[in-house]
Amino acid sequence: MRAAIAGASGYAGGELLRILLGHPEFEIGALTAASSAGSRLGAHQPHLPQLADRVIEDTSAETLAGHDVVFLALPHGHSAAVAAQLGDETVVVDCGADHRLTDPAAWQEFYGGEHAGSWPYGLPELPGQRQILTSATRIAVPGCYPTSVLLALSPAFAAGLAEPDVVVVAASGTSGAGKSLKPNLLGSEVMGSVSAYGVGGVHRHTPEMEQGLSAVAGTPVRVSFTPTLAPMSRGILATCSAPAARGVTKESLRTAYEVALKEEPFVKLLPEGVWPATSMTYGANTAALQVTLDERAGRVVAVIAIDNLTKGTAGGAVQSVNIALGLPEELGLPLTGVAP
């Protein structure tokens, strides 16, 4: 299979290339970007020496044509126009937000501009989603925070063990914001400090979390989401809670998670008493999950760690593509983290 990567000079593009280089079924085709076009990949992704001399091209339908799979790792709002020019013989994978939301009103409120429509959602662990992704030719890769929250809470909602009133506080590494320079991401602002942002229900991942959890619960789920920025390059640690349904015990909760996750190749329920840390998933396509019942507050509490660039973007994208192409779901995807 030949894969093209649009946005090859960015963080998501770099992680896609790192994974595809280790994937036995893929060869790397066109590498495209915008301002970096004409330069060599080695100037942008020096950790990928195998591709250092490859020249980045302009992002256009002509450059991306003739590939089996095209990964779009472009800023929001740039994928739809490119994708519309690629035929159904090409699997197109949008790592941006353009095709994630099904509700045009939610798109309008949180992103603005015209809604491009929705594509099959690339989170295979959601109930029924593997079936939807089988033979898909268009895949919308979830946002990194929604990936973590949906993985953490969908077992509870699928089993009817939580009420639809979710609170999430999550810390992300700075690579989640992409490569371009932002004032709050300067080294001196980030180092030695954790800061909140997007507070008060305004972060654009909120409707995506509500969309996914509502589908699993079969009833509208509200999410209050507070993201924070942590002084690390990669990783998300999300603490997610919801009121426990009547009669839920610690044991019934753990059993529901064990049953839901026992066949999952990438989502691991940690041994009792072990709590997730971002280091457990560094560079791996895994999610490290723990759940308990806060008996005093009557809440289900699930804590999850993922690598935002791996399971949260590029690894998750390749996992969904494997399913769409009829390949083994785990093919070419790292299962081991880096410790300490």
Ligand SMILES: NC(=O)C1=CN([C@@H]2O[C@H](COP(=O)(O)OP(=O)(O)OC[C@H]3O[C@@H](n4cnc5c(N)ncnc54)[C@H](OP(=O)(O)O)[C@@H]3O)[C@@H](O)[C@H]2O)C=CC1
């Ligand atoms: N970082 C993360 O953790 C996650 C990112 N994503 C999504 O992946 C996408 C890429 O994010 P990320 O890699 O972090 O961003 P970066 O800012 O690191 O990279 C953006 C890439 O897009 C290219 N680009 C910018 N504008 C255009 C344009 N008009 N036409 C073609 N190419 C363009 C850039 O090229 P150039 O160098 O030439 O400017 C660069 O290669 C985004 O949609 C993001 O939402 C999704 C989940 C998580």
Ligand SMILES: CC(=O)N[C@@H](CCC(=O)OP(=O)(O)O)C(=O)O
């Ligand atoms: C730390 C940080 O800034 N993170 C990004 C989310 C990154 C991501 O997954 O989101 P998209 O694919 O939707 O851009 C943010 O909060 O905007």
